[in-house]
Amino acid sequence: MTDRPGVVVTGVSGRMGRMLVHEIEQDGRLALTGALERSGHDWIGRDLGTMLGGAETGVIVSDDADKAFAKAQAVIDFTAPAATVAFAEKAARAGAVHVIGTTGLSYDDLKTIAAAGRRAVIVRAGNMSLGVNLLTQVTRQIAQALGDEWDIEIVEAHHNRKADAPSGTALMLGEAAAEGRGVSLADVSDRGRDGMTGPRRRGDIGFHAIRGGDVVGEHEVIFATAGERIAVRHIASDRALFARGAVRAALWGQDKAPGEYDMLDVLGLKPGRGT
Numbered sequence: 132m133t134d135r136p137g138v139v140v141t142g143v144s145g146r147m148g149r150m151l152v153h154e155i156e157q158d159g160r161l162a163l164t165g166a167l168e169r170s171g172h173d174w175i176g177r178d179l180g181t182m183l184g185g186a187e188t189g190v191i192v193s194d195d196a197d198k199a200f201a202k203a204q205a206v207i208d209f210t211a212p213a214a215t216v217a218f219a220e221k222a223a224r225a226g227a228v229h230v231i232g233t234t235g236l237s238y239d240d241l242k243t244i245a246a247a248g249r250r251a252v253i254v255r256a257g258n259m260s261l262g263v264n265l266l267t268q269v270t271r272q273i274a275q276a277l278g279d280e281w282d283i284e285i286v287e288a289h290h291n292r293k294a295d296a297p298s299g300t301a302l303m304l305g306e307a308a309a310e311g312r313g314v315s316l317a318d319v320s321d322r323g324r325d326g327m328t329g330p331r332r333r334g335d336i337g338f339h340a341i342r343g344g345d346v347v348g349e350h351e352v353i354f355a356t357a358g359e360r361i362a363v364r365h366i367a368s369d370r371a372l373f374a375r376g377a378v379r380a381a382l383w384g385q386d387k388a389p390g391e392y393d394m395l396d397v398l399g400l401k402p403g404r405g406t
């Protein structure tokens with residue numbers, strides 16, 4: 132027995148799943164009590180430590196979320212939209228803090244997650260790093276200070292296995308810029324131009340996605356007007372920073388009231404809430 136909060140890692144064989152197992156072990160403040168993979172995956176029924184190429188841990192990889200969540204105080208989830216939506220309901224039922232890193236969530240997915248967040252603590256962010264969350268604030272401030280004669284373009288680069296575009300981070304930055312300008316991102320978003328697009332529409336926020344090799348994650352927000360440009364940029368060179376943020380969020384959420392929170396809450400960067 133341990134008095135550390137128990138945590139389940141979903142998508143444990145994935146790029147982030149593996150990183151999370153390592154980070155939880157290094158950090159030492161959470162106890163890994165469960166590891167999930169999708170039904171039919173090779174690792175189901177096998178010892179997690181062995182699957183990761185080390186010694187046995189006694190944690191057997193499973194596809195039974197209800198059973199795993201019932202024994203845990205936190206779930207850290209970097210998987211895929213359909214899985215995350217199902218986990219949100221199950222984690223809420225089990226009363227576990229659900230830390231969601233999954234991106235590519237649709238409007239309907241977000242509505243379902245928000246409903247689960249009325250019964251349990253959810254921390255969701257398209258990027259769990261301190262640097263990117265600070266960058267959202269800087270982006271909001273710059274957008275607020277400049278008029279719409281400044282064009283805003285967001286460029287992101289990721290590895291060639293990434294499933295969604297624009298990235299969750301690019302959308303966070305776009306939301307921040309739109310908020311700074313006092314407009315709705317849905318009304319001004321212009322994604323991946325191609326063909327005879329005509330001149331740029333004043334006030335639009337453009338998104339561009341580069342996919343190649345093993346790029347961990349790079350984001351740049353460009354503000355361009357006649358005669359000058361401002362560019363703010365974040366480069367992630369190690370996935371460990373996302374895992375560290377997720378562990379921090381799982382611990383932070385333990386004594387919080389039900390609600391949907393983000394990393395600004397966790398990092399204490401959002402005045403007046405949850406800090």
Ligand SMILES: NC(=O)C1=CN([C@@H]2O[C@H](COP(=O)(O)OP(=O)(O)OC[C@H]3O[C@@H](n4cnc5c(N)ncnc54)[C@H](O)[C@@H]3O)[C@@H](O)[C@H]2O)C=CC1
Pocket residue numbers: 141142143144145146147148167168169170172209210211213214231232233234235256257258259260299373
């Ligand atoms: N918020 C953040 O800071 C970050 C978010 N991400 C996001 O996390 C997600 C995962 O990224 P990666 O680890 O690179 O992908 P990945 O493809 O390497 O891993 C995803 C894992 O989830 C598993 N999975 C899918 N459905 C499942 C289910 N129903 N039950 C259990 N496991 C299931 C897959 O089998 C796979 O092992 C993506 O949406 C990505 O954009 C990635 C890095 C940082």
Ligand SMILES: O=C(O)C1=N[C@H](C(=O)O)C[C@H](O)C1
Pocket residue numbers: 234257258289293294297298299300301347348349
């Ligand atoms: O899929 C990834 O790898 C990443 N996804 C997140 C996103 O969509 O922004 C965060 C990070 O950039 C890595």
